Amino acid sequence: MAAEKPKSLKLQLIHGTNKHDISLVLAPDQAGDTFCVKHLMTEVEKRTQIPPEAQKLIFKGQSLKNGEVELDKIGIKNGVKVMLIGKKPTPVDDKETSALGQVEGLFDKESKKLSEITYELDGIHRGFIDKDKQQDAVKKLQKRMAVVAEHLIKLLEKLDSLMFEESNKGARGKRKTLVDKIQVLLNQIDGLNRGLDEKEDASTYTAGS
Missing domain, CATH: 3.10.20.90 (Phosphatidylinositol 3-kinase Catalytic Subunit; Chain A, domain 1)
Structure with missing residues (x-):
């Protein structure tokens, strides 16, 4: 037993x-x-x-x-x-940790916005919008992507300004993870913009042929 x-x-x-x-x-x-x-x-x-x-x-x-x-x-x-x-976080660390949480919340909002933009772009590519309206719709989405990219860059700047003690590995690790996630979204925006530019160039070439 x-x-x-x-x-x-x-x-x-x-x-x-x-x-x-x-x-x-x-x-x-x-x-x-x-x-x-x-x-x-x-x-x-x-x-x-x-x-x-x-x-x-x-x-x-x-x-x-x-x-x-x-x-x-x-x-x-x-x-x-x-x-x-070990020692408990200093008041400065507490303040920085709070700021880190705010950045995380803002990142989630920007990530959601980009997902919505990607979904709408997919709808345009699938022909859910009349061809004569597609160009204006794409331009509006590109402007929205530019705003998201601007906000993400500001979040990177905010993360770079946060200082944590060496012992606060949790906050330091979370900051690095957020930086990596933001970079992924920025790369995604770059990829979407390149794809749209190439499609526009191809359309212009076809129209001029």
């Missing part, structure tokens, strides 16, 4: 000169689950206000990075001591 998994775990967290008694308790809906590093990280954040991405937990010289690792498999049991290296 398999041994019953513990529903609670108590250990001591050493953070500089401070010592914290940490108690992990599984919620009723997690009965039967195993304590993992992520559970410890969550409780550490509650006690120290240091987010998981800024935590460096060390047990017997081993750095605990993978949140899915089970604590009992690395020897963490009742009464052990775990060391924490």
Whole structure:
């Protein structure tokens, strides 16, 4: 018969000169689950206000990075001591993190606008608009794309101005991801504009032949 998994775990967290008694308790809906590093990280954040991405937990010289690792498999049991290296975000980081969230929200709006433009362009290519109206419709969509591109470039400039501490890996990683996503949309806009220009050139050539 398999041994019953513990529903609670108590250990001591050493953070500089401070010592914290940490108690992990599984919620009723997690009965039967195993304590993992992520559970410890969550409780550490509650006690120290240091987010998981800024935590460096060390047990017997081993750095605990993978949140899915089970604590009992690395020897963490009742009464052990775990060391924490890290500090909570500074007020500046909090402000920058808030700005990062705003940029993310604005990016989502611009991404939606570009999706709508792409959908309308596809409709034009499929002949859903009369030929005599297609040219004006395309020009309007190109203007809208230019506005989206301008907004995206401003978001890149805003991201470039945000400064995060080296330890704030979560925010730094999110910023890089947003930069990459914005670049993808800008490349998409360039591709759409090139395709429209080539089509216009071909139409002009055909009309002049």
